[in-house]
Amino acid sequence: MITASSSARLSSPVPDWRQLWREAITDPAELLALLGLSSLAAQLPVDDAGFALRVPRGFVSRMRHGDPSDPLLLQVLPQLAELADVDGYAVDAVGDLGARESQGLLHKYHGRALLIASGSCAINCRYCFRRHFPYGEEMAAAGQWRRALEHLRLDTSIHELILSGGDPLALATAKLEELSRGLADLPHVTRLRIHTRLPVVLPERIDAPFTEWLGSLPLQKVVVLHANHANELDASVDDACERLRGAGATVLNQAVLLRGVNDAADALVDLSERLFAAGVLPYYLHQLDRVQGAAHFEVDDAAALALVQAIRARLPGYLVPRLVREVAGEPAKRPL
Secondary structure, eight states, X not given: OXXXXXXXXXXXXXXXXXXXXXXXXXXXXXXXXXXXXXXGGGGOOGGGGGSOOOBOHHHXXXXXXXXXXXXXXXXXXXXXXXXXXXXXOBSSTTOTGGGEEETTEEOOSTXXXXXXXXXXXXXXXXXXXXXXOOTTTOOTTTTTTHHXXXXXXXXXXXXXXXXXXXXXXXXXXXXXXXXXXXXXXOTTOXXXXXXXXXXHHOGGGSOHHHHHHHHHOSSEEEEEEOOOSGGGOOHHHHHHHHHHHHTTEEEEEEEEXXXXXXXXXXXXXHHHHHHHHTTOEEEEEEOOOOBTTOGGGOOXXXXXXXXXXXXXXXXXXXXXXXXXXXXXXXXXXXXX
């Protein structure tokens, strides 16, 4: 229910998300200086370990000043550990390129297809499984989505379209409208799922034009957020989630289990409780995708299973996310 106080919040002006995007921090030394951690600058890898830093200032404001172990900071700060060559860690960690059906369209699972809608993100997470993905060659939005839509038109077994990236909400709403006009000719596609981190890291993206577009779609709508720690959620994220639900979307969250970030029962319990307070249902807890440069975040399976057992003893079942791993070539996520 939308209360009088929440209605007042929702009616207040939302800053222009595009300007906030442009103002994101891209210099690790600046980020450390803002947090009172300039002494750590000497430990930064050259060239951001080949994966540029990007983090919105609103997300930085949720980090703890003076804490080098802050769980939000660890997700975005380049580390020397990213340069280690670790066996079993690959450039294409989950077999994306082997599932390519047309430009920017991946078809891994029955009844579902995924569009690489954009190569851009408002935040660059150091554990990103697509940190090496060739976005320049694989953009479904190129050419008015033509190639992807043609594949969808020919395969009537596809009932759910998943927008991913990068982040699909990096696209202007007008570009998303262009896609939805193409989907109007595909009656077998009945559900749209959007995987996005922007409502968490740049909640201003969920503005009136976007919610008007989302609410107008004659499809079932699912928005899957990506938050890994309770500290990522504040009042601005709550408001963005409320706007998504108001547009008719079911809002879920998937997290990644990350060493030093959320690999403690208290952290996972707090995350589930905080998500539910924002009207978001925990969905998946992913074991780390073994992408080159992210090995220092891995939590072994035995520890992961013990954590899930611990949180299951403290939370109702609907707040316990499913622990899964994506394995290239398998017909679904693998439960652990």
